[in-house]
Amino acid sequence: MLVVGAGAFFGAVISATGIGKVLAHTLSSADLPLIVLTYVTSCGLRLAQGSATVAIVTV
Numbered sequence: 001m002l003v004v005g006a007g008a009f010f011g012a013v014i015s016a017t018g019i020g021k022v023l024a025h026t027l028s029s030a031d032l033p034l035i036v037l038t039y040v041t042s043c044g045l046r047l048a049q050g051s052a053t054v055a056i057v058t059v
Helices: 002-018 019-028 034-049 052-058
Strands: none
Touching: 002 019, 019 034
């Protein structure tokens, strides 16, 4: 339960700081298919956090 809460909190921090918009703009200019962008985003969060469950809930 704490892991899911941490993921939701991390997602809220990303939204509040504006990093999400910058990341979305950067990834949209990469001209990759949506499934690849989703995979790249989840892998980046997984590497940054170390928890697959938190990375899934954050995205």
